[in-house]
Amino acid sequence: MAKAKKNDGSQQKQALENHSGTAEGEIPALPIVGVGASAGGLEAYTQFLRALPADTDMAYVLISHLDPNHESKLDEILSRSSSMPVVEVEGEPLVQANHIYVIPPNRSMIIQEGHLRLMPRPQDGIKHRPIDAFLRSLAADQGVRGIAVILSGMGSDGTMGIREIKAQGGVTFAQDDTAAYNAMPRNAIASGDVDFVLPPEKIAEELVRIGQHPLVVPKATDEAQGTIADILQVLHDTMGVDFTHYKSTTLFRRISRRMLLHNLEKLPEYLEYLKGNLPETELLYRDILINVTSFFRDPQMFDTLKAQVFPKLLANRSQQDTLRIWVLGCSTGEEAYSIAMSLLEYGVDQGSAVPAQIFATDLNEWAIDKARAGLYPKSIAHDLSPDRLERFFGESDDGYRISKTIRDMCVFARQNVLSDPPFSRMDLISCRNLLIYMESSLQRKVIPLFHYALRKTGYLWLGSSESVAQFPDLFDVIDSKHKLYAKKSNAPVSHFTVPMMASPRNWAHAEQEKFVQRARQTQGTTDVLKEADRLALAKYAPAGVLVSGDHEILQFRGDTSRFLAAAPGKPNLNVLKMAREGLLVGLRSTLQQAEESDAAVRSEGLQVKSNGGFREVNLEVLRIGAQGSRGRCFLILF
Numbered sequence: 001m002a003k004a005k006k007n008d009g010s011q012q013k014q015a016l017e018n019h020s021g022t023a024e025g026e027i028p029a030l031p032i033v034g035v036g037a038s039a040g041g042l043e044a045y046t047q048f049l050r051a052l053p054a055d056t057d058m059a060y061v062l063i064s065h066l067d068p069n070h071e072s073k074l075d076e077i078l079s080r081s082s083s084m085p086v087v088e089v090e091g092e093p094l095v096q097a098n099h100i101y102v103i104p105p106n107r108s109m110i111i112q113e114g115h116l117r118l119m120p121r122p123q124d125g126i127k128h129r130p131i132d133a134f135l136r137s138l139a140a141d142q143g144v145r146g147i148a149v150i151l152s153g154m155g156s157d158g159t160m161g162i163r164e165i166k167a168q169g170g171v172t173f174a175q176d177d178t179a180a181y182n183a184m185p186r187n188a189i190a191s192g193d194v195d196f197v198l199p200p201e202k203i204a205e206e207l208v209r210i211g212q213h214p215l216v217v218p219k220a221t222d223e224a225q226g227t228i229a230d231i232l233q234v235l236h237d238t239m240g241v242d243f244t245h246y247k248s249t250t251l252f253r254r255i256s257r258r259m260l261l262h263n264l265e266k267l268p269e270y271l272e273y274l275k276g277n278l279p280e281t282e283l284l285y286r287d288i289l290i291n292v293t294s295f296f297r298d299p300q301m302f303d304t305l306k307a308q309v310f311p312k313l314l315a316n317r318s319q320q321d322t323l324r325i326w327v328l329g330c331s332t333g334e335e336a337y338s339i340a341m342s343l344l345e346y347g348v349d350q351g352s353a354v355p356a357q358i359f360a361t362d363l364n365e366w367a368i369d370k371a372r373a374g375l376y377p378k379s380i381a382h383d384l385s386p387d388r389l390e391r392f393f394g395e396s397d398d399g400y401r402i403s404k405t406i407r408d409m410c411v412f413a414r415q416n417v418l419s420d421p422p423f424s425r426m427d428l429i430s431c432r433n434l435l436i437y438m439e440s441s442l443q444r445k446v447i448p449l450f451h452y453a454l455r456k457t458g459y460l461w462l463g464s465s466e467s468v469a470q471f472p473d474l475f476d477v478i479d480s481k482h483k484l485y486a487k488k489s490n491a492p493v494s495h496f497t498v499p500m501m502a503s504p505r506n507w508a509h510a511e512q513e514k515f516v517q518r519a520r521q522t523q524g525t526t527d528v529l530k531e532a533d534r535l536a537l538a539k540y541a542p543a544g545v546l547v548s549g550d551h552e553i554l555q556f557r558g559d560t561s562r563f564l565a566a567a568p569g570k571p572n573l574n575v576l577k578m579a580r581e582g583l584l585v586g587l588r589s590t591l592q593q594a595e596e597s598d599a600a601v602r603s604e605g606l607q608v609k610s611n612g613g614f615r616e617v618n619l620e621v622l623r624i625g626a627q628g629s630r631g632r633c634f635l636i637l638f
Contacts, residue, residue, distance in 0.1 A: 135161025
């Protein structure tokens with residue numbers, strides 16, 4: 001075999017960034033299992049391999065933390081426990097079924113086009129994370145055929161890699177409390193990206209089952225399309241989100257992954273399993289929304305922001321004119337925080353201290369919660385320089401937590417860009433790798449919305465595979481390589497029309513009566529109204545509204561026209577739909593906190609548009625009724 005070519009850590013990272021991954025529809029026939037371990041790994045490997053038969057029709061790549069200064073005998077030791085050939089990797093072998101490949105010491109390793117490629121350990125103070133490096137390349141190279149297993153070990157190597165495996169549609173495992181050292185599998189499990197938590201021998205049994213399952217993306221037949229439509233209807237009815245016009249290839253792969261996990265081979269079987277199964281519906285919902293992200297993804301693009309966008313946005317800007325940025329599809333927050341760090345770095349370099357507010361939104365509530373917490377595994381050191389880690393994070397036993405300075409710049413909220421009111425007066429919109437999941441019909445709705453949401457001098461930043469080519473009249477190209485666009489201030493009337501807001505007094509009496517009847521039907525409404533009166537009179541007596549657990553307004557209390565307004569057409573009493581410009585994010589966040597707390601939750605200093613100007617508004621939300629009860633309501637006081 002040919003010997004590995006010399007390389008360094010930067011070459012390894014560049015190789016991973018340049019690798020574009022498997023083309024859609026070209027799923028290789030061979031599942032490849034990446035198995036990571038460090039301390040206590042020999043025992044776990046031995047238990048794992050003893051339980052594997054010789055003919056699983058899979059390949060296994062074992063990535064260990066080995067002493068770089070000593071020759072490894074791991075292949076010889078493990079061969080005694082395996083019925084398959086165990087070889088230490090040399091050169092660039094093509095991976096074959098029913099073989100076990102072991103990483104040699106003092107090396108990193110990735111996979112490209114089915115070949116294992118060795119590289120030297122990274123230098124220049126970059127921490128060696130061979131498991132993450134291999135799993136990331138496995139996700140890119142093998143897509144849905146990539147499988148990740150995290151066994152015993154210290155630290156958090158592998159946590160970032162399993163996230164990318166799962167995002168590509170692969171299956172992920174972690175060792176349970178049988179691990180001699182549980183930090184590595186525990187960090188993987190805490191990420192929320194592990195499908196199975198089992199002892200090593202049970203992981204082997206599950207892999208044998210998976211190997212026998214026909215992992216095939218459903219073909220786009222009329223029958224399959226009809227069943228997929230029914231599955232999407234279940235999602236819509238349960239989760240309130242319509243995925244009809246999301247890319248079919250993405251939907252099919254996510255559904256196929258869930259079928260694999262439950263050993264179901266036919267779409268109608270999965271549809272029946274899904275009906276009335278709320279936990280599985282939520283897991284499918286999360287799988288569809290999962291997004292691969294990292295800090296400073298595509299570093300050159302952030303350099304372009306500093307060179308071409310920030311100077312223009314901050315030039316001659318007063319301290320009172322807050323820079324406003326909207327990050328769509330923010331996932332677990334890395335993108336928003338990276339922009340905040342870049343802004344601070346640029347401000348320090350230029351001696352500028354203009355305040356900035358970053359609004360980061362996503363459909364995935366679980367991801368939003370992770371973003372708000374701002375706690376990340378120590379494996380993020382692979383994506384951040386030591387200087388940024390020290391400056392913008394605090395280290396703890398659990399990982400790295402974002403600094404208060406950066407956290408205070410960002411507001412995270414769940415939002416459906418296709419149905420919720422958009423933000424406005426934005427200086428920069430970042431929407432990277434969200435449009436690629438949408439069919440062109442949805443893209444035609446979203447791109448004009450961006451034009452509306454931006455100021456006249458605003459910028460749009462898209463992903464590397466996205467563009468605004470359908471609307472050349474709305475945006476000018478600033479940097480085609482890095483997907484930066486500027487809003488055309490002299491563009492024709494926007495393709496996106498924001499409904500004019502009207503006063504509740506203009507609603508038709510008949511339509512109002514329907515909402516009154518709904519309020520009367522709410523369990524315990526009379527007692528709730530009395531309790532709301534008592535709380536309001538005793539504590540505040542300001543304007544406010546009483547809303548149900550579904551955020552539907554049951555009662556207006558005083559003049560709320562400065563804070564809430566209704567759109568023409570079919571009446572909608574959802575308080576979040578009625579929130580005036582500037583109020584939505586703070587109101588939604590405060591409601592979410594109130595749903596999780598027994599105490600009143602208060603938000604201050606919201607800038608709400610009213611009567612042509614902006615006024616500062618404080619709001620408080622009090623929960624009325626026991627948590628989880630059908631009659632639970634909320635009193636919102638402005």
